[in-house]
Amino acid sequence: MATSDTHGLWAQAIGRLADGECTLLGLWADGDVVHMALLDRGCRIDRVSYRCTDGSYPSVGASHAPALRLERAIRDLHGLEAAGSPDTRAWLDHGVWPTSRQGAAPADYKFLPAEGEGLHQVPVGPVHAGIIEPGHFRFTANGEHVVRLEQRLGYVHKGIESLMRGADLDRAANLAGRISGDSTVAYAFAFALAVEAATQVAPPARAVALRGVASELERLANHFGDIGAICNDASFALMHAQTSILRERVLRAAGACFNHRLMMDVIVPGGLSRDIALDGPAALRTLIAEVRKIFPRLVELYDSTASLQDRTVTTGIVKPEYARRFGAGGYVGRASGRDFDARRDLAYAPYDRLRFDVPVLEAGDVNARVWIRIREVEQSLSMLEQLLDSLPPGEVRTVFTTQGASEGLALVEAFRGDVLVWLRLNADGTVARCHLRDASWFQWPLLETAIEGNIIADFPICNKSFNCSYSGHDL
Amino acid sequence: MRRTLFEGITHAALTEAPPRPDEAALAELAANVNRAARARLGRSLSIRQVDAGSCNGCELEIHALNNAFYDLERFGMRFVASPRHADVLLVTGPVTKNMREALLRTYNATPAPKWVVAVGACAVDGALFGGSYAVVGGVKDVIPVDLHIQGCPPSPTDLLKGLLALVEACSS
Numbered sequence: 001m002a003t004s005d006t007h008g009l010w011a012q013a014i015g016r017l018a019d020g021e022c023t024l025l026g027l028w029a030d031g032d033v034v035h036m037a038l039l040d041r042g043c044r045i046d047r048v049s050y051r052c053t054d055g056s057y058p059s060v061g062a063s064h065a066p067a068l069r070l071e072r073a074i075r076d077l078h079g080l081e082a083a084g085s086p087d088t089r090a091w092l093d094h095g096v097w098p099t100s101r102q103g104a105a106p107a108d109y110k111f112l113p114a115e116g117e118g119l120h121q122v123p124v125g126p127v128h129a130g131i132i133e134p135g136h137f138r139f140t141a142n143g144e145h146v147v148r149l150e151q152r153l154g155y156v157h158k159g160i161e162s163l164m165r166g167a168d169l170d171r172a173a174n175l176a177g178r179i180s181g182d183s184t185v186a187y188a189f190a191f192a193l194a195v196e197a198a199t200q201v202a203p204p205a206r207a208v209a210l211r212g213v214a215s216e217l218e219r220l221a222n223h224f225g226d227i228g229a230i231c232n233d234a235s236f237a238l239m240h241a242q243t244s245i246l247r248e249r250v251l252r253a254a255g256a257c258f259n260h261r262l263m264m265d266v267i268v269p270g271g272l273s274r275d276i277a278l279d280g281p282a283a284l285r286t287l288i289a290e291v292r293k294i295f296p297r298l299v300e301l302y303d304s305t306a307s308l309q310d311r312t313v314t315t316g317i318v319k320p321e322y323a324r325r326f327g328a329g330g331y332v333g334r335a336s337g338r339d340f341d342a343r344r345d346l347a348y349a350p351y352d353r354l355r356f357d358v359p360v361l362e363a364g365d366v367n368a369r370v371w372i373r374i375r376e377v378e379q380s381l382s383m384l385e386q387l388l389d390s391l392p393p394g395e396v397r398t399v400f401t402t403q404g405a406s407e408g409l410a411l412v413e414a415f416r417g418d419v420l421v422w423l424r425l426n427a428d429g430t431v432a433r434c435h436l437r438d439a440s441w442f443q444w445p446l447l448e449t450a451i452e453g454n455i456i457a458d459f460p461i462c463n464k465s466f467n468c469s470y471s472g473h474d475l
Numbered sequence: 476m477r478r479t480l481f482e483g484i485t486h487a488a489l490t491e492a493p494p495r496p497d498e499a500a501l502a503e504l505a506a507n508v509n510r511a512a513r514a515r516l517g518r519s520l521s522i523r524q525v526d527a528g529s530c531n532g533c534e535l536e537i538h539a540l541n542n543a544f545y546d547l548e549r550f551g552m553r554f555v556a557s558p559r560h561a562d563v564l565l566v567t568g569p570v571t572k573n574m575r576e577a578l579l580r581t582y583n584a585t586p587a588p589k590w591v592v593a594v595g596a597c598a599v600d601g602a603l604f605g606g607s608y609a610v611v612g613g614v615k616d617v618i619p620v621d622l623h624i625q626g627c628p629p630s631p632t633d634l635l636k637g638l639l640a641l642v643e644a645c646s647s
Contacts, residue, residue, distance in 0.1 A: 092573075094572075094573045096572040096573060096575070096576075097572055097608050097609055098608055099608060126574065126577045127525060127558075127577050127581050129556035129557070130554075130556070131524045131534050131537050131538055131554060132526070132534065133526050133529070133531055133534065134526050134527075134574060134577065154573055155528075155571065155573045155574050155577070156526070156528045156529070156568065156571055156573070156574065157571060157573055157609050158528060158569060158571055158604045158607055158609055158610055159604075159607035159608050159609035159610065160604075160607075162607065162608065162609075163603070163604065163606075163607050171603075174603055175603055178530040178532070178603060178627075179530065180530060180531060181529070181530040181531040181532025181533070181534070181535060181628065182531055182532070182535060184530075184532065225535075225538070238476070238479065238480070241542075241543060242479065244539075244541070244542035244543065245489060245542060245543050245544070247539075247542070248539060248542050248543075248544050251539070255630075261536070261630060262532055262535065262628070264532070264627065297478065297479060298479075301476050301479060304476075305476065469531065470531070471528075471529065471530045471531050
């Protein structure tokens with residue numbers, strides 16, 4: 001990992017992004033320094049930094065669109081301007097904080113124009129019709145067909161990164177576990193890895209294996225929930241009812257193992273806060289057997305129901321070119337040909353010793369995103385078995401003290417894609433600055449492209465096939 | 476598909492016996508719920524869920540209430556798509572400043588008589604997020620709350636105990 005402060009390298013990095021030589025992993029500010037994390041073709045992570053002398057830095061978004069919203073967020077939260085950016089509208093700031101800028105209020109927000117005969121706008125949200133997080137969608141439609149969708153997010157911004165500042169590691173880990181409840185394990189994992197990278201601490205082998213167990217349980221629960229919910233948005237309630245049962249069984253097994261259904265606060269810097277329950281492994285074996293019995297039948301049901309396929313095949317296509325350029329993680333990227341999975345390509349423990357395949361498809365439609373999830377369920381079951389077969393004995397937590405100021409970065413594959421955590425620790429072990437970037441940052445913009453030309457009535461199914469996090473994005 | 480449907484008929488239902496209504500919730504509701512409103516609503520409640528800033532953990536467990544194990548609808552309660560159809564607002568999250576206006580408008584769009592149930596530790600007092608420049612605090616800091624259901628997130632059983640207490644209070 002290289003850190004630099006020279007302006008030449010910043011310009012060079014922008015050029016590499018624009019040429020498609022590398023992928024943008026994150027863009028964030030720390031005081032008057034802006035950091036950029038890049039992933040090159042050899043899956044090496046580079047960091048390039050720019051120290052702002054006059055409160056501004058050369059815009060990355062001007063030549064690489066995926067950076068635009070990140071730059072708007074940096075401006076809202078840190079006051080640093082992206083010089084030359086084509087989009088200077090507020091993003092997370094809705095004009096109601098003590099630190100809000102002039103013109104950030106929703107009434108002053110200018111949605112991008114769409115012109116043409118017979119176009120009309122449909123505003124949706126922030127409060128939606130289902131049990132779902134808040135956000136605003138502005139559709140411009142011609143009859144039923146969507147000409148443009150533009151999102152306005154930031155409604156659940158809680159100021160988490162500012163709460164992290166000065167927090168001790170326990171409190172910071174609790175906050176990291178509440179960035180996005182559905183990915184609490186992945187966030188706690190990424191936070192712990194970043195702290196361990198900064199402090200050179202190694203967690204015990206048993207904790208490493210159990211981190212894998214918790215991560216794959218979280219992936220299973222979410223994939224079951226998503227597969228059912230996507231089918232439910234095509235009014236195929238039978239699938240939803242069946243996968244909801246599987247999801248509940250996963251959560252109950254997780255609760256039996258770690259005393260919390262979503263496994264919050266289980267992974268901590270240095271290892272785990274608790275060992276797996278004595279009867280946990282047996283509960284997981286029962287779960288795996290149950291899923292193996294039921295799930296193949298549901299997959300067949302999905303594959304053989306023509307009325308359902310009619311709704312998912314060729315709906316909401318994400319072009320492979322966009323998935324690559326935006327570095328879309330998870331099923332959104334892998335359903336559109338982007339062959340990346342942090343578990344395989346960065347091979348962090350315990351995945352360095354597990355055998356698994358990373359499914360990749362090219363079609364990029366709702367159907368492909370369902371199939372990626374189906375294949376990943378099968379892989380997760382196999383990984384769980386491998387982990388249980390060789391669960392090391394011993395302690396689950398390494399007690400450590402921080403020595404001196406330090407920095408760490410980690411990338412973890414959550415169910416929806418890679419989560420990035422970068423942090424800088426003070427000498428006393430408190431957090432000086434912590435940035436957490438959800439996979440949703442690079443998926444939300446692709447949803448805008450996927451819905452174009454589809455009918456408004458297909459938006460829920462497209463949206464559910466992405467299942468982006470609002471809270472993870474809004475922070 | 477036939478096999479799956481057939482098994483649904485021949486196998487015993489997964490639905491579990493209901494838990495007893497939460498005693499603390501009953502006490503909180505006895506003080507809050509208006510007698511005249513009880514008579515009008517009987518045992519059927521329409522619930523509108525509003526996320527006012529949660530991490531989405533509470534939403535996951537609220538969703539679970541609809542699965543075969545908890546089957547919320549057997550108690551006469553169901554989730555509706557609009558506040559205009561609702562008797563109960565189920566509000567999660569520390570209320571963020573960015574959601575304060577939307578929560579107020581949702582509350583005002585709900586016809587009386589209505590109840591507000593604040594779900595999760597954050598909805599009680601902001602929990603971990605209290606003190607942030609972007610957070611107002613608990614739900615009660617924005618709209619009147621009739622019942623609090625604790626937990627991070629509350630389990631579906633905890634949610635059910637609280638909601639059953641609400642039905643009990645509304646129909647007694």
